[in-house]
Amino acid sequence: MFQILRKQEMAKGTIIRFEINAPKIAKKVQAGQFVIVRINDTGERIPLTVADKDEFSGTITLIFQVVGKTTALMRSLKQGDLIKDIAGPLGQPAHVSNIGTVVMVGGGTGVAILHHVAKAFKEAGNYVIGILGARDRDMLILEEEMTAICDELVITTDDGSYGDRGFVTDSLKKYLGERSDIKMVYAIGPIVMMKFVSKLTEKYKVPTMVSLNPVMIDGTGMCGGCRVTVDNKVKFCCVDGPDFDGHKVDYEELEKRNSLYLKDEKASLLFSIR
Ligand SMILES: Cc1cc2nc3c(=O)[nH]c(=O)nc-3n(C[C@H](O)[C@H](O)[C@H](O)COP(=O)(O)OP(=O)(O)OC[C@H]3O[C@@H](n4cnc5c(N)ncnc54)[C@H](O)[C@@H]3O)c2cc1C
Ligand code: FES
Incomplete structure (x- = not known):
């Protein structure tokens, strides 16, 4: 207990x-x-x-x-x-080392997951730039904690109610255009966000890690529920991940597999609150 x-x-x-x-x-x-x-x-x-x-x-x-x-x-x-x-x-710990300047991009609840990784990169001696995105000001989490960790922090909101109006990719694009010393981008958030961050960083040839969230059951590599395709190979997110090279993930397959149980999940929630 x-x-x-x-x-x-x-x-x-x-x-x-x-x-x-x-x-x-x-x-x-x-x-x-x-x-x-x-x-x-x-x-x-x-x-x-x-x-x-x-x-x-x-x-x-x-x-x-x-x-x-x-x-x-x-x-x-x-x-x-x-x-x-x-x-x-x-799961595997994030590969943290002293590589120079890293950009930590978090969207929605993904900021919670990003926080521990950002802290580890800072403690390893890196210059950490944080970009946090939320739908609006009320949905933004861990601003204070990320401010304490990051050397620079940018906030974006979809509706412009706080920080810069727009998506995290808008701020990231600015950084990638202005700075040539960015050694890595870590992106954690909704699948669609990680997909577009990865597409952007691929253009700038900046290595990018993402944290995947397929449906998991046992969490020990036995059931196959968390199967993802990375670099055209089958990986089990619970033992091989959750972090993978963002440029090699099959995001379309992940989105499709994650929506397989939507009907049952809705029914289960309704049943539990009746
Ligand atoms: C490695 C990993 C780390 C995660 N960390 C966090 C975290 O720190 N904070 C957070 O808010 N969420 C996290 N998630 C997602 C979280 O597990 C789901 O939101 C949760 O399982 C939803 O359960 P539910 O019964 O409330 O919702 P449901 O109605 O059952 O499902 C809602 C949605 O949650 C996802 N989900 C449901 N069951 C699972 C499952 N067994 N495994 C994975 N995803 C599922 C699906 O996308 C589903 O459509 C993580 C997922 C993974 C794979
Ligand atoms: S959750 Fe069963 S193999 Fe990963």
């Missing part, structure tokens, strides 16, 4: 942050890795990235967007409540 020590609602209650007592995971987990959470005996297993950890207090931070049945049930949990299982850390 894992106790929720702190709960915070963000983005008008659509994104929730839990600080959870999990000393063994906090000791081992590295940036980019995830856990599989099951909130009770009958609950489904869902993957969530560890957004931060504190080895000394033995805690991990999970930040999740409420999108369906399990995340809605998780939102109903309170500080002090217990979560049945948290398995991990799983």
Whole structure:
């Protein structure tokens, strides 16, 4: 059992942050890795990235967007409540080294996942430029935390209610045009965002990593549920990823596979709130 020590609602209650007592995971987990959470005996297993950890207090931070049945049930949990299982850390850690100037691009809840990776790149001695995108001001998360990590930070909102009006790709294009010292771009967010960031950086020949989010079941490479195609080869995101070379991912296949269960997921949510 894992106790929720702190709960915070963000983005008008659509994104929730839990600080959870999990000393063994906090000791081992590295940036980019995830856990599989099951909130009770009958609950489904869902993957969530560890957004931060504190080895000394033995805690991990999970930040999740409420999108369906399990995340809605998780939102109903309170500080002090217990979560049945948290398995991990799983997946490969992000490849972090001192390479110079890196641009961290995060969209929506992807900023939560990006945060841990950006922190690791900063701690490794890199010059970190952050570009965070959100639909509007209310949906922007972790601005304060990313400001503390990044040497430069740009905010974009689709409607212009905060920061620059437009998409993250508009700001990234500006940076790529103006600076020749960018060694890598890390992009984490909706599939469509990662696809367009990768298309853009390919033109500028800047290596790009993305974090993929296919449907996962066991998280250990056994079920094949998280199959993705990268560089025309089959990869299992839970053991080979979740981070991959953004220029080699088959995004169309990922989008198609992720929408396979939409009808069942909607029905499951409706059933759970009746
Ligand atoms: C490696 C990895 C890390 C992730 N990290 C985060 C994170 O830090 N924060 C966050 O908000 N979300 C994260 N996700 C997505 C998160 O797992 C889904 O939002 C969650 O499973 C939705 O469950 P649900 O029952 O609430 O929604 P459902 O109604 O069941 O599904 C809504 C949508 O969520 C996705 N989804 C559903 N079940 C799964 C599953 N078992 N595995 C993966 N995706 C699923 C599908 O795209 C689906 O259309 C991550 C996904 C992966 C693969
Ligand atoms: S989740 Fe089963 S193989 Fe990856």
